[in-house]
Amino acid sequence: MERESRLAGTVRPGGRTAKVRAAVLQATQDELVERGFDGLGMDQVAARAGVGKTTVYRRWGTAARLVTDLMTELAEQSAPPPDTGGIDDALRANALSVLGAVNDPRLGATFQAVIAAATCNEEAATALRAFYTRRIAEWAEVVDAAVGRGELPEGTDGPELIRAVSAPLYYRLVVTREPVDEVVAERAAARALAAARAGAFIGAPGG
Amino acid sequence: MERESRLAGTVRPGGRTAKVRAAVLQATQDELVERGFDGLGMDQVAARAGVGKTTVYRRWGTAARLVTDLMTELAEQSAPPPDTGGIDDALRANALSVLGAVNDPRLGATFQAVIAAATCNEEAATALRAFYTRRIAEWAEVVDAAVGRGELPEGTDGPELIRAVSAPLYYRLVVTREPVDEVVAERAAARALAAARAGAFIGAPGG
């Protein structure tokens, strides 16, 4: 059953409603760190936030929506890519920023939760895709600039190259569940760069 | 609460127990295709399999275990890598075999379910990791053979190269949820190969 909820776009911003939202999202993240996504109960979130469970159900409805709202909140706080330095530094910076996010206790737990929510909830999946589309587009500009400076072959597909940097990291995180450290991150950046320099990213229609 | 269940290693193989297991796993896969992992109910699986729900709870306990058992069953039916042809054909074959699995209606739904189960269940995660560890090791032998024939630089890390081929596919499947087709698969293989030829896979301690 679909429930009309405003989430971010509240009718009366600033005031009790905003306080409730902040408290609930905070409590959600705390619970994710301690119990993970499958252990996330609306009851416990409400109790932890000092809020009635009716309110949580009314405004979010499901655990997946709770996590989705938390992600969009955190997404607005992330830093933009740098526009200085060579492309090798930029790709390394990209890999390391992913690394920093997934290895941070709070962010990492949230990350895992969002991916878990996306695997069984279409709305969460859409939000996750939108987040990465924007993030990839931002970093792709850095690639375009590098192409303009002659650091990479003409026609190099920026979004594809950025995806190629983070793909190995997420593959380890989600599929094989191997630990991800600086060595893995830097190698991912180096390998993508090597393929790009060899012209392997030329001619792909961007997404 | 932990429940002792045998799953694959049944005390009395062949007979009623085996029939029940086959029927339940079949029903599980059918339900996954129709409803996905989050819509998987033990009741419905039991009913569909023509089996008492008590039996399903007794032997599997949770939906995650059901899916895990299904995966280990399917894992034993998968084809080994070819040992003929050049490394470029082999990597392409690897990417296309992943593609075939995730795009097959039944296998694809099961795949998604296993990953979903792994994100919120440690046992499923362990089974998934074990599956990929074995799969990667099998294909890494093909890489080693290519190194022996001089097709790739000495010291190329086989497991890492194989991971690099499938990583972009799973990244799309799980994280960005973009469609995965032959073009994407072949590009993934080509890019990994380009990086390998450039020596970007030399010197990584294998996993």
Add this chain to the structure above:
DNA sequence: GGCCAAACGGGACTCTCGTTCCATTAATTC
């Protein structure tokens, strides 16, 4: 074929999750 152990099946039971109702509190408007 008869005995025993193990697995299965049905039904009742409990408990958790999610919903509904309504009184209360806070924010906006005049």
Add this chain to the structure above:
DNA sequence: GAATTAATGGAACGAGAGTCCCGTTTGGCC
């Protein structure tokens, strides 16, 4: 600051998932 509207909170309710009990069926073994 009084009226109005929207959001909150508590409590009771109902549905569904998971558990338990015990009688029945099946397969192994002599």
